[in-house]
Amino acid sequence: MIPTPSTSHLSADDFESVYEPAEDTFVLLDALEQDSDLLKSSRVCLEIGSGSGCVSAFLGAICGPSSALYLCTDLNPHAARCTALTGQSNSVPLNPVLTDLTGALLPRLKHAVDCLVFNPPYVETDDDEAFQAQEDGVIERAWAGGVGGMRVTNRLLDQVETLLSPRGVFYLVAVPENKPLQILDEMRARGLHGEITLKRRAGREHLHILRFSRPEHPRITAAAAGP
Template identity: 40%
Template sequence: METPYQNHIDKADFEFVYEPAEDSFLLIDALEKDLQYLRNKNPTFCLEVGSGSGIVITAFAMVFPQSLCFSTDVNFKACVMSKSTAAHNKVILEPVTMDLASCFKNQFEVVIFNPPYVVTDSDECGHVNITASWAGGEKGREITDKLLNTLPKILAGNGTFYLLLIEENIPEEVIDIMSKKGYKSEIVIRRRVKNEQQLVLKFYR
């Protein structure tokens, strides 16, 4: 998978929108590693929750131009940037400003989420500004767990969910939560970055 063109983005915009970092590129690497699996599924409807700059869903759309790709972000500026990133890479993306995927009734064959995973006080998470991109509350999982509760409503029966976590998020608990909802799991990729052990989990029925 190609890394999308990003030179159109003004660096000053990253005061308001999460700047692509190691976790963003790890998620792209995970999708690339799973590319044959995804090609076999030939997904029609795909969604990235919390798209930030839009580089992950754009990288996906560049490989699957026939897919209808959507993104959400609680931060309107992130939705504008995601749309711009897609346009500069000549792919079609429909960004929607919303909390997680709360307004969707669609069922997506692929859902991608790089959540705010930093362990913080609860009152630091749930904002609509740049803080929303990293503050995860207790266990760094408050936003993630909120999406997990609604995931069966937006993920198609044959769908696949890709989730980036760090060890502090206690991935084993996430696997257990999803197992109780009827999902199998795999670790697609794992990498130590500075002081973080990052990994991407894949869930499917």
């Protein structure tokens, strides 16, 4: 079992403005650990919305601290600072980038990302609340997702095919309000194979982890086809 990265260097004050790892974070860690054989040879990892940096530090434990490049974006400057500290505390060289989704990284990362991860703001709110959170919210940016909880996620879904390397895998946290089956259909139309690899109820939330890859991904296609 891979230990959960330490965030004990972060204070209650930090978690006033940065998303504290919670059940959604931990379900995502479990899905990544479940796929650790698939992921361990990744060379470029990109986490969108890294918050505390806990998820990327965990990826560092799977892929090896010096074996991959770890890029971590967030809109929240406090999150970028906490991500850097979590990298240092867990001996994983995390590279925080303060930007909207993939920002200026996208052209350079075309078909280069082996492991892409997003635990997005997925809570259903009205669009104004999500828009305002994206513009000048701090902690609200962590959860306010607009209609269907999909306003931010949909913008990333448009970029996934361009980002993934031939063996690239994308993990997304979703809840039923986000219509996970519809997300799978929409990504199929963009040429990506998707499946729900983990589901867990946590209080009122029913968390899903969706995993996407190219249909020709040798290991995922083989696994899906059975022995």
